[in-house]
Amino acid sequence: MKNVPLADVDHVDRAVLPIGTDYPPGHLLDWHEHRRAQFLYGATGVMVVDTADGTWTVPPERAVLIPAATRHRVRMLGVSTRSLYIEPAVVPWWPRTCTVVDVPPLLRELLHAAVGFEADYSLSGREGSVADLLLHEIAARAPLPFHVAIPASAGLAALCRDYLAAPDAAVTNAQWAARTAMSERAFTRLFRGETGESPAVWRARARLLAAVPLLRGAPVGEVSGRLGYATPAAFTAAFTRTFGLPPSRFARPPSRPAARPGRP
Structure with a gap:
């Protein structure tokens, strides 16, 4: 099924x-579950x-496992x-929170095949076997560290979401603490309690996550400079x-030059 709304087939007994769905660049699937x-x-x-x-x-x-009934949005x-x-x-083994995983060649090919099925595909033949094998392959995946936690406190959460939208290497704990009307010590203790990381470690990871989409359109040296690293080597x-x-593994492959026409 390609570009079929889930609501049209959710009732099917499978x-x-x-x-499979194709999205225009920058498309936002707003909050839903x-x-x-x-x-x-x-x-x-x-x-x-x-x-x-x-x-x-x-x-x-790569892929992300999203638990049932989890409110989320996707850019x-x-x-x-x-x-x-x-x-x-x-x-029943599905993770309780979203989890990014690798997609090896077998799983990738199974996914490409499965989106060609009808909603009421046969359970007894090849299609049913592919669906069963997909679950076995997904269960074998290990989590990848492409995430940051968002604090439960509204003030801290707003700081983090603002930073994710525009990472700035010059931001300090003192500045963040001032925005929440807390002492730097109290702020750092609360932030660590809600995320498991210090604010500085959290910001460093957030900047690196911001590099992933940037690397699709800019070289490593340019991305490292935009994110405040002193040198491309330090960023790498x-x-x-x-x-x-x-980071070179996440860069967009260079386009091949057009073939020159042969001489007559």
Whole structure:
């Protein structure tokens, strides 16, 4: 199924409903939730998923597991998705919070095949076997660290969401504390209690997450400068230490030059 609204097929008696959707650049799926759990795979582009508890940045050819009945929004940056909408009862092992995972070649090919199914695909033949295998492959995935927590306190949450929208390396704990009318010590203690990280560590991770979509349109050197790193080497080291892969792995592949016409 391609570009089919979930509401049109949610009633179909299938534990797994595969749907592929193409989105224009910058498209925002505003706050909503699904009755089913969702496996959201971005075959192209970058997705940014927000919930009340955190923000997950999904690099190209990765996916995010979204629990059933979780209110969320998704910003699509040049994305074509392959989604599975899954009855919660058949995936009791599904994570309780959103989780970014890798998508190896077998799982990727299964997803591409599944979005060609009709909503009422046969359960006894090849299509039913593909749906079953998809769940086995998803269950084997390990989480990737492409997220930051959002504090429960409204004031702290507003600071974090503003920073995610416009990361600034010059921001200090003292400035954040002043915005919340707290002492720096009290602010830092509260922030750590609600996120598990110090404000400085949180901001450093948020800046690196902001690099993921930027790398799709700019070279590593330019992205490092925009995010306040002294050198591209310092940025590359921090990115690799945090995510396990260098930023060059997330850059858009260079377009091939057009072939020159042959001489007559």
